[in-house]
Amino acid sequence: MVSTVFIPAGESKIYYHLSRGIEKNHNFLNDRPQHECGVFGIYGHTDAVALTALGLHALQHRGQEATGIVSYDRTHFHAERRMGLVSDTFTKSSVLGRLKGDSAIGHVRYSTTGATLLRNVQPLFADLALGGFAIAHNGNLTNALTVRRDLVREGAIFQSTSDTETILQLVARSKKTKAIDRIIDSLSQIEGAYALVTLTNNMLIGARDPFGIRPLVLGELEGHYILASETCAFDIIGAKFLREVENGELIVITDEGIQSIKPFQKLTPRPCIFEYIYFSRPDSYLGGLSIYECRKSFGQQLAKESPIDADYVIPVPDSGVPSAIGFAEVSQIPYELGIIRNHYVGRTFIEPQQAIRALSVKLKHNVNKSLVNGKKIALIDDSIVRGTTSTKIIEMLRESGATEVHMRITSPPIKYPDFYGIDTPVQEQLLSANYTLEEICNFLKADSISFLSIDGLYKAMGHPNGRDHNNPFFTDHCFTGDYPTKLKDRESKEEFSQLSLLSNLE
Numbered sequence: 001m002v003s004t005v006f007i008p009a010g011e012s013k014i015y016y017h018l019s020r021g022i023e024k025n026h027n028f029l030n031d032r033p034q035h036e037c038g039v040f041g042i043y044g045h046t047d048a049v050a051l052t053a054l055g056l057h058a059l060q061h062r063g064q065e066a067t068g069i070v071s072y073d074r075t076h077f078h079a080e081r082r083m084g085l086v087s088d089t090f091t092k093s094s095v096l097g098r099l100k101g102d103s104a105i106g107h108v109r110y111s112t113t114g115a116t117l118l119r120n121v122q123p124l125f126a127d128l129a130l131g132g133f134a135i136a137h138n139g140n141l142t143n144a145l146t147v148r149r150d151l152v153r154e155g156a157i158f159q160s161t162s163d164t165e166t167i168l169q170l171v172a173r174s175k176k177t178k179a180i181d182r183i184i185d186s187l188s189q190i191e192g193a194y195a196l197v198t199l200t201n202n203m204l205i206g207a208r209d210p211f212g213i214r215p216l217v218l219g220e221l222e223g224h225y226i227l228a229s230e231t232c233a234f235d236i237i238g239a240k241f242l243r244e245v246e247n248g249e250l251i252v253i254t255d256e257g258i259q260s261i262k263p264f265q266k267l268t269p270r271p272c273i274f275e276y277i278y279f280s281r282p283d284s285y286l287g288g289l290s291i292y293e294c295r296k297s298f299g300q301q302l303a304k305e306s307p308i309d310a311d312y313v314i315p316v317p318d319s320g321v322p323s324a325i326g327f328a329e330v331s332q333i334p335y336e337l338g339i340i341r342n343h344y345v346g347r348t349f350i351e352p353q354q355a356i357r358a359l360s361v362k363l364k365h366n367v368n369k370s371l372v373n374g375k376k377i378a379l380i381d382d383s384i385v386r387g388t389t390s391t392k393i394i395e396m397l398r399e400s401g402a403t404e405v406h407m408r409i410t411s412p413p414i415k416y417p418d419f420y421g422i423d424t425p426v427q428e429q430l431l432s433a434n435y436t437l438e439e440i441c442n443f444l445k446a447d448s449i450s451f452l453s454i455d456g457l458y459k460a461m462g463h464p465n466g467r468d469h470n471n472p473f474f475t476d477h478c479f480t481g482d483y484p485t486k487l488k489d490r491e492s493k494e495e496f497s498q499l500s501l502l503s504n505l506e
């Protein structure tokens with residue numbers, strides 16, 4: 001159990017360390033696009049494009065930087081890719097009208113520093129020997145740079161800096177004849193996380209990596225099959241959820257129906273636990289679990305592990321809302337909305353620069369002053385990454401007269417970086433990777449702080465014995481450093497940082 005730390009508020013040197021970390025790590029590897037994205041695909045439906053636009057709208061929380069749709073009208077492919085939100089692009093009849101066809105795939109994209117380039121916006125498309133080929137990808141590959149370097153040496157010409165293009169280039173160069181065999185051949189050479197949808201002139205294909213790190217679900221609407229990152233994309237169009245695409249499975253959808261292929265060695269699934277903590281929408285279902293119920297249980301569990309005497313339980317909206325409800329329920333402390341969120345501002349993570357991120361917390365949140373004045377607050381959020389959000393919110397609560405602020409985080413401390421697409425920063429910028437609980441409490445100027453224990457996290461998700469260290473049910477590398485795949489590019493980091501491998505074009 002993670003113990004609670006009480007510490008008097010004081011000055012901190014941590015700001016200096018974190019900002020220094022950002023400068024120091026502003027190098028080639030951090031500039032590569034990192035994806036936490038959403039994908040959608042539908043085959044053989046007359047309203048394919050409109051349904052894809054709606055599906056992407058429901059997946060907007062997975063990426064707000066850019067969006068794209070590629071459709072196929074049985075003769076030609078059509079593509080529209082733009083920076084910005086789905087509603088900025090795919091509500092215009094001029095844009096939608098150009099996307100003809102009864103099959104389509106779409107993508108919402110999020111990326112961090114650099115590489116915010118139109119040429120990286122997905123779905124990517126290429127004319128290959130097998131015909132037109134479009135691909136949309138959620139997840140990060142862990143050997144993309146290694147494979148890319150080898151392909152470039154052989155003469156491949158890359159058009160983007162996206163790791164997804166590596167898959168496309170491998171499909172293009174495969175010696176296999178059938179399209180599906182080329183795709184399998186390509187996937188057998190990549191490592192890391194992928195939930196993919198691809199479209200050819202006679203197939204929609206969905207694929208999930210051998211560990212099933214990123215989610216992909218299969219649905220049906222009026223007899224037509226749909227693939228999406230999350231079930232909430234089915235709800236918006238009235239589609240029925242059929243099942244999850246399994247780890248290591250390819251789903252092939254054609255005019256003849258649906259086929260499941262499992263070409264790789266069977267592995268025990270390790271879906272990413274962070275989908276439950278932060279990334280998926282609370283109204284989605286994943287691994288048979290309601291995301292909302294999971295988050296509520298995290299709060300309930302934390303209230304048992306680290307109880308606190310407070311006047312109100314207050315969530316950091318929206319991320320802390322379900323767990324604060326759970327925390328309040330168990331601790332029997334009134335749940336109140338002490339912080340009001342402006343819904344017209346996106347996630348703070350959209351801002352890659354620390355200075356702007358700090359500002360944007362204030363753009364996004366304001367304190368309900370009369371409520372918190374003179375009160376002891378239990379402040380609930382789902383995670384601390386760099387600590388920007390919590391610091392600003394605690395400061396605002398104190399300015400509004402809160403007498404005590406006790407921070408309760410409904411996930412364990414994030415100590416390790418992610419390489420599979422949830423885009424936590426490098427280790428040097430992770431607050432919990434570099435400081436003790438006392439130091440973090442001091443930095444945040446909180447009266448106390450505690451995190452949910454790793455066993456508590458598993459218990460809250462229906463594993464009564466906590467985390468099974470020999471066979472963990474999820475990939476929880478952000479907390480444990482237990483990465484399910486090899487991290488080939490990372491091991492070769494020094495070599496890659498010497499090369500202008502990705503792009504010399506600014």
Ligand code: AMP
Pocket residue numbers: 278316319320347348349381382383384385386387388389390422423424
């Ligand atoms: P930070 O302000 O850097 O400590 O980030 C923590 C806040 O960002 C919390 O409110 C989380 O809900 C949210 N958050 C956590 N992980 C991510 C992520 N991968 N992308 C975007 N936001 C995140």
